Structures are given as C-alpha cells and as structure tokens.
Amino acid sequence: MDLHERIARRQSAHNGGRLLVDREYLSPAVHASEPVGRGSVLERCLDALEPVFDGELPPPIAVAGPPGSGTSAVVTALFAALNEIFGDSGRVIGTSTRTDRSGPTTWFVYIDGRRVKTPFAFYRAALSTISDETVPESGIGTDELRGRLVSRLERPNHRAIVAIDHHDEPETLAYERVLELLGSVEDDVTTVAVGTSEPGDWNGPTVDLPAYRRHELVDILADRTSTGLAAGAIEHDSIRALADWAEGNAHNALAALYVAASLANEANEGRIGEDHLETAMADVPKTGVHIDRTLSLSSNRQKVLLDLLSVSENSKPIREVAREIESESSVTASTVTRFLYELADLEVLERVGLDSTGSGRRPSSVEPRFSPIAFRSLVAE
DNA sequence: GATCCACGGGAATACACGGATG
DNA sequence: CATCCGTGTATTCCCGTGGATC
Structure with missing residues (x-):
C-alpha cells in the first residue's frame, strides 16, 4: 500500500466516521508483508540460508517456536522476498535486484501444510511456484505432476528450497512424507521445516523463535x-x-x-x-488453536461449526448436539457426529467428559478452542 | 474417459456398567 | 472374589459415490 492509498483510506474513514478502515489489515489470519519486531530472527534465518548467496543449497533447516511466535509470518515474508530475487518465474519483471543477479535459479517454495495434504496437492503447489504454466486441478495423474516437477528441477542450475509449514499439526503433511515425495530430486532440493517443534530425530540447524x-x-x-x-x-x-x-x-x-x-x-x-x-x-481462548485452522476447513465442516456455536449454549452430549444440528442442515446426525469427533481430533474442538446419565458409555461434549466471534466474522466474508 | 478427493452414511469396534456365573 | 456376559452407548473406521476438472 502506498502513501496515497493510506491517506485516502484515512480520509474516507474520517468522512464516513467509520471505525474499521481496513478490515483485512486487522485480520488475525493474515500475515503482514513485513513482520514487525522479528528483525533478529530474520537475520538468523538468512544466516542459515547463507549458502544460497553463493549459489549453493544449504542443509535442511528447522524453524521452530511456540504458538503465536511468528514462525509462519517470518517464513512467508522471507520466502516471498527471496523467491522474487532468486527464483525465475518467467515473469518479465525487471526489478533492479533481479537484473543484477547472475547464477543458478533457486525457487523458494512455501507449502501450507494445513491446505496441502495430499501428494497431488503437494506437487501441484510446488509446480505453481516453480513454473509459470498453469497447473491442472484434476483430470491428471499424480505421477504426471511429479514428472513435471522432476524434469523442471533436474535441469542444470535449477533448484528449490521448500518450506513445509505446520508440519507438526494433526492431519497436515508430515515432514517425513515431504521427504519421500521429494525423493527423486533430493539433490536439487533442500527443506525448511516450520512448526512448533523440530521434526523427529532432527540433527540439523534450527532457528528457534522465542515468544x-x-x-x-x-x-x-x-x-x-x-x-x-x-x-x-x-x-x-x-x-x-x-x-x-x-x-x-x-x-x-x-x-x-x-x-x-x-x-x-x-x-x-x-x-x-x-x-x-x-x-x-x-x-479468545488462551490455550486455543490458531483461527486459521478453522478457516482451512472445508465449507461443510465450517457450517457444522457455525451450527454448533448457535446450538450449544451449555455443554450437551455430542449425540444431542448432532441431533439439533441435523435439523438445521442437510446431513444426518450420524455424519454430524463423525464431523464433531474429527474436529476434536484436529484440536479445533475440545472434548469434555460429562457425567454418566444412565447406562452405557459416558458421553462427552465438545467446546470450541477458537474465538467464536472471530470465526463467525471471518467465515462470513 | 481419467483423475483427484471430498462426501456421507452406516458398519464395526471400543467402552461402561450391572448382574450372572464359576 | 474374579471373571464373563449382555446391553446400551460412544467412538472410530471403511468404502462406494459423485462432482469438478482436464
């Protein structure tokens, strides 16, 4: 956003007397293009990536920090900027940094493990960064996509650094899985594992972020x-x-x-x-999950979450909640029940044990581990 | 026609508890 | 007393189907 735009927004805000000038800029699900207050962390990441500046690939790196410490913010910003400089998307953008550069092409590929969960989706996401041709969404085999990626990276002086974010959350692409998927091009690729912890049996360099x-x-x-x-x-x-x-x-x-x-x-x-x-x-629950975890869910799960919020004033057994949601939606209680258990496995909901009401197994209830108000507002968009 | 994968429902399995059995 | 069994519930798991895309 340039200065004129800023002034224009400010002006319209005063004219309209509106409180919210830029809703998107306030959104907790959107990263700033330049992280605030993480200068030293950026430096340490650049240190770890130093070989890139000599045309080499660094060893695999881990970036780890507690929730809300800016790991994603730092890596997304860094990778976007580095890819501008070292990548070669084929776009004709003659920035001064680009024209000064010579040497091999190194793409910086950022993979959001919350949204990229299958091999097909992984190759597709990687290809869309590495190649400027449009990548099909379906109708084509996974092997075909892998082939395209491999042939692109096997060319001399072409390599990639792949960041796999959220690798240690439930149901996301695990780090080991990514290594398997990159197996045939491992000499031309290095990885950056981003999460709250390092991958298992890690012995490479780690950039630790403090809160x-x-x-x-x-x-x-x-x-x-x-x-x-x-x-x-x-x-x-x-x-x-x-x-x-x-x-x-x-x-x-x-x-x-x-x-x-x-x-x-x-x-x-x-x-x-x-x-x-x-x-x-x-x-906002202090030990909850990132709101983006709810936003990365498919729309029918989001719908069930919305219904859950409107239905569950006090904690009721899952069975009852599911029955009430069934009446508001097109799916059966059985399916809603399964969704609720799945969402609990994803840590989006927390299961709370209830007292036994009679015979049979003890029921449990579910409570949101995210801000209901923020969720309602962000999903409505 | 091929391909991916989200969907959806119900089957299968696990658990809790009281009472019967050895 | 320890174990098994039946019943009722909770929880997990599986797999065929179809939409969307090429």
Whole structure:
C-alpha cells in the first residue's frame, strides 16, 4: 500500500466516521508483508540460508517456536522476498535486484501444510511456484505432476528450497512424507521445516523463535491499529492491556484486537471501549488453536461449526448436539457426529467428559478452542 | 474417459456398567 | 472374589459415490 492509498483510506474513514478502515489489515489470519519486531530472527534465518548467496543449497533447516511466535509470518515474508530475487518465474519483471543477479535459479517454495495434504496437492503447489504454466486441478495423474516437477528441477542450475509449514499439526503433511515425495530430486532440493517443534530425530540447524516480548507485541498491535482503525479509535493503554493479556502470543493478541474492533463496529461506536476489550479477551481462548485452522476447513465442516456455536449454549452430549444440528442442515446426525469427533481430533474442538446419565458409555461434549466471534466474522466474508 | 478427493452414511469396534456365573 | 456376559452407548473406521476438472 502506498502513501496515497493510506491517506485516502484515512480520509474516507474520517468522512464516513467509520471505525474499521481496513478490515483485512486487522485480520488475525493474515500475515503482514513485513513482520514487525522479528528483525533478529530474520537475520538468523538468512544466516542459515547463507549458502544460497553463493549459489549453493544449504542443509535442511528447522524453524521452530511456540504458538503465536511468528514462525509462519517470518517464513512467508522471507520466502516471498527471496523467491522474487532468486527464483525465475518467467515473469518479465525487471526489478533492479533481479537484473543484477547472475547464477543458478533457486525457487523458494512455501507449502501450507494445513491446505496441502495430499501428494497431488503437494506437487501441484510446488509446480505453481516453480513454473509459470498453469497447473491442472484434476483430470491428471499424480505421477504426471511429479514428472513435471522432476524434469523442471533436474535441469542444470535449477533448484528449490521448500518450506513445509505446520508440519507438526494433526492431519497436515508430515515432514517425513515431504521427504519421500521429494525423493527423486533430493539433490536439487533442500527443506525448511516450520512448526512448533523440530521434526523427529532432527540433527540439523534450527532457528528457534522465542515468544514475543511485551513491547514487541505492543509494536505489532500498534502497527495493525494505525492502519486498520480510524485515528484515535483505541487507547494506547488498551493496546498495552491486550499485550499483557496475550503473554507473548501474537495470534491471541491480534485475534482479541480483531474481536474488540468488530464488536465496537457493530455497536456503531467510534472507539473501542473497555467492555469490548473485556468481551474480546474472554472470547479468545488462551490455550486455543490458531483461527486459521478453522478457516482451512472445508465449507461443510465450517457450517457444522457455525451450527454448533448457535446450538450449544451449555455443554450437551455430542449425540444431542448432532441431533439439533441435523435439523438445521442437510446431513444426518450420524455424519454430524463423525464431523464433531474429527474436529476434536484436529484440536479445533475440545472434548469434555460429562457425567454418566444412565447406562452405557459416558458421553462427552465438545467446546470450541477458537474465538467464536472471530470465526463467525471471518467465515462470513 | 481419467483423475483427484471430498462426501456421507452406516458398519464395526471400543467402552461402561450391572448382574450372572464359576 | 474374579471373571464373563449382555446391553446400551460412544467412538472410530471403511468404502462406494459423485462432482469438478482436464
């Protein structure tokens, strides 16, 4: 966004008296194109990738940090920038950095394990970064796609660095699986494993991210509010309160900010009040999962989640919840039940044991491990 | 026609508990 | 007393089908 655009948004915000200037910039599911407050981490990542600058491939690297510590934010930003410089997408963009460069082509491929879960999807995602031809979505075999990837990488002076993000979450592409899929081109590819922990029996270099410190969280929140909200829409004290509450978890801080802003906006108030902040912090579970985990689900699961939120005031057995959801949707209770168990396996829901009501096995209930208000708002888009 | 894979439903299995059995 | 059994529930698992795309 250039300066004119910023000013225009600010102006329209004042004219319309609107609180939300840029909803997307406030979204906890969207990474900033340039991470705030992670300069030293970026440097350490570049250190680990140093051989690239000499036209070599570095050894496999792990990037690990606790939830909300910015691992994804750092890697997505870094890979986008590096791919601009070292990749060769075939696009005719004559940036100065590009024309100065000589030497081998190195693509920086970012794979989001939450959305890329099958071999077919993996090859497809990799190819779309590496090649500028359009990659079919179906109607073509997985072997065919692998063949295209291999032939592209086997050419001299062509190689790739593949980041596999969220490799240690349930049902995502595991790191070992990616290694298998890359087996036939392993000499031309190196990997970056991004997650909350290193892959099993890891003995390569690791870039460890610490949780954000308080003032860093304040900077992140201030950056988002200055662009996303009308001027003066939030007190600096409120930002500090959010940062304190989030205890280093940037996702939780941003989610609560987003919820508070949404509440104030819906109430047609020009600024975020104390009550909005309180409600927001209560709505975002501190030990929950990233909101993007819910957003990466298929639409029918999201629908079931929405129904669950509207149905379950107090914790009821899964069987009853499923029956109520059945009446609002087109699927049977049996299918809803299975979805709810699956969502619990994905850690999106938490199973809560209930007291036995009679004979038979003890029922359990499910509760969201994400912010309901943020989910409703983000899914509606 | 080929291919991927999301969908959906119900079958199969696991568990809890009380009561019968050895 | 220890174990088995039957019944009722909860949970997991499997697999055929069809939409979308090429």
